[in-house]
Amino acid sequence: MLVVGGSLTGLSAALFLAHHGVRCVLVERHLDTSPHFRFRGIAARSMECFRGVGIEAAVRAASTQDQRAGGVARMANLAAADVAWLPTPWEDDIAGLSPCAQETCDQDQLEPVLRREAIRRGADVRFGTELLEFHQDADAVHAVVRDRTAEKRYQIRASYLIAADGVHSPVREALGIGRTGPGVLEDRMSVLFRTDLDAAVRGRRFTACVVDDIAATLVPRAGGAWMMTVPFDPRAGAGTGSHWAGLVRAASGRQDAVVELVDTLSWQCAALLADRFHDGRVFLVGDAAHVMPPTGGFGGNTGIHDAFNLAWKLSFVTRGAAPPALLDSYERECRPVAQHTMDQALARHRRWFPATAYATGPAPDTTIVDDNTVMFGYHYRGPGHPPFDEPARPTGLPGTRAPHAPLDEHLSTLDRFGCDLVLLGADPWRVAAARISTEDRIPLRDHSARTGDGVTGAGAVLVRPDGFIAWRCDAAVDDHTSVLRGALDDLGLVTARMTYR
Template identity: 40%
Template sequence: MTDPEVLVAGGGPAGLACAVFLAQKGVAVTLVERHEGTLIHPRARTINPRTAELLRQAGVEEEVLAARTYVGEMPSVVMLKVETLAGKELHRAEQRPPAGAEGAQRVGPSNWGMIDQDRLENLLRARAVELGADVRFGTALAGFTQDSGGVTATLEDRASGRTYEVRARYLVGADGHHSTVRALLGVGVEGPGPISQVASMVFDADLTLPLRGRHDPARDRFIASCHFTVPAEGTVMFPHGADHRWVFNTPHDGEPGEDACVELVRAAVGVPDLDVRLVPQLANGVKVLTYEIAAQVARRFRDGRVFLAGDAAHVMPPAGAFGAGTGIQDAHNLAWKLHAVLSGRAGPGLLDSYEEERRPVAEFTLGQALHQLRLRSGVEVAAPEAEPVEYDAVVFGYRYRSRVICGADPGGPPAVPPRELTGAPGTRAPHLPVRRGGRDISTLDLYGEDHVLLAGPGAREWARAARALDVRLVRVGDGDAVRGDVVADAERWASAHGVSPSGALLVRPDGFVAWRAREDGGPAGAAGETLAGVLARVTCRAPAILNRQS
């Protein structure tokens, strides 16, 4: 067997996504997972639009939409807070699309991916294999050592007990809350820690009467989640695909038996004689699972050639549905940087920016998840230092400030509302509908392979410099004055990106703005020198040499 360039430990959403993102870029990647198969319990069930944008890059967005549990664009999609389902309703909130920079304009090309985690994992696993990743379930990471050239890992085939070694340039630990990789590194965690134990089950029952018409997909009414005060604060229920099938989670010490779980469901619904049938959640027939809700962030996300991602790096309570998306975003941030370094397009220093960027985002997002937990469930947890911000700012508006961002605002909030995503360095680049090759696309579809210089119709010097430096260039044309790679109204494009029509932005593979120039590059030669210096910083390499013949 050929040794991989990157070894990924963990076959959950973050690990599988990491394998997909790496394999898509041609990186030789092996993924190992101790369990025999992917999850068959739904657990996390929502992929937010920012995460969906990254899955769009990976070519699985259409599959996610096809496998979704429900459609997030129904006229009425609500979150409820009740005493019991048949009893008093305490609060309801409707899901509505966030406002972009132009008010009603869509914030991005992707929608909510209302897909249960088990379905998502199967899709990601299939896509990783399709792209050439070596995926080995039933294989445990038993240990590893690292040196200046790479990582030597000991793997165990759990069926036979056979152990063997593989050598990789880098190791990614995406192996969950109780991460073996994190433990072997001796990396501690910070935060409130364990919050509660939860009993989780899937059940079939006809809830037509207690629902009182509030959930009826045939009539475009949908309950995304329902939070209860009975049998305990923190109890939540949500639909699971098939008619009359629901997922039910409730705080509970120990492991309740099946009969006790049926009574817990009846108490929450408010119908003492409700006909409830528990559905097996694992291949071995287990119907009740227990897991720990916790809140913590690893003190470090990197140790030499080893990186932490997903739940190995941060664990969040499920309120807000931030956990899986944050892990997939970790994987994407790390994957393009590993590819850039392995391919020689960037220096090793680029990898230092992974922790600089993702750890502050994890701390901020964890704080917002705790605010959501207090708001939705009434569970008493320590109040985070950061103030709560609007939900869509957490999803779309988190900001990076690192060595590979030029001109990021050192102050200001850690996240901004989507309407303020106007091209500032360190923020996700704006979405704007444009035409390319006769097709309608989003500006976000222009990114993913490498850094891109997005230049306005008047940015002649920036365009000339990009060509001389072999930087991928995308010109914006207004359909009249300049024939560009994409066609858009020049003034609208400029306004959306915070530049003049002669300005330019350097956008990273993850769609984040690395640098911005509001005007053209000035006298001949000056633009080239400026852009060469910018490229040196954002790729952690020596300044590029201008090709004077271009």
């Protein structure tokens, strides 16, 4: 397996693949992970993904939670007396929804954790290595890469390629996959700096602050580190250090502020969706597949979910537990979710910035739902259903996330799921699962149903490795083995009647 791109989504993909026992090589043209904050709010659903591969504690240990924790403020500048608080549709108390809480871990702190843990599980991670070209045939993807340090070119042959190479994805461009959506809403510059703004903040606590005087957003972090994003005209050049320092002083409302510039990074606030997420043996994930405004913090989380969805399917196919056709479900499931999530980001964007050029681009007629509904309520039920389910009232239907229920002080029903299919049901179903697992070589485990599983007395529920319900049966049956085999066939998984690869 070849993963192209070593940022948040690419490193997550490498980690998830390695967790499933899939050999993978990751190439990233930069020499190291990014020093910029960028993505920072890890949704509780994403923390469930990290919990599932055993790194929840490691991510929390790298937390940058001391963010003057609070809401999103709006001021003329930090020295202004008047403060408005933007509507932030999130709910902090989610104990009934998940065993995990959301976490604030800025991307510059998170990426080294993902890199270390992917390598520890066997991923071959090669920074300073760029993809030069690739082609695919019926059997493999053939790539030419360059080691930038050694100035050496060599070839990699991989069964599949995961393109996590960012917004401008050369892989997507090479495949000729277009994008649709409102497009670029604004060019922005992120400025990392250090200063002591405690006097300007005056004890007010916020996660971020919109500064109207210069249309900027300020994001604090412990230890005097800050990030400012401001409108940026790329035709005017990158700007000088004194220019950016002057804007920091304007945002702070203190012309005497001492500013130490650390780095700058230009980027585009955009909303675009790839027309296809899949081309033969190549799959797009993260920003290569979808880019959305930062309002809501959904983009990075959706990329993590892309990788989590794809990794188990690639594992099943490469180890012969499913035919390649299973991989077609990646686009069918994840592209609509990305569309609905992008709509939510755009709707928040227009609410937060109703009178600025930053929000004048086309936007869908979307009713804003709370953040937890976006992150927990996305589903794979297909067209004809509302974009999101209500996570507090799980239906237990195929295509929805299996509900959380505590098993004891530390364990959740979600902890049952991992690398295999899991069948929840009474003894006859468990006997059938054991027989199929042995005879048909299906990676299938069984558990007895317990309160909170959503299983009716005689029925059964089959849960995928990513924690989504694949199938359920609520009726009494005579031949449990035949019914379960039929369900696995319908899901596109290999049984004894199929030819193994």
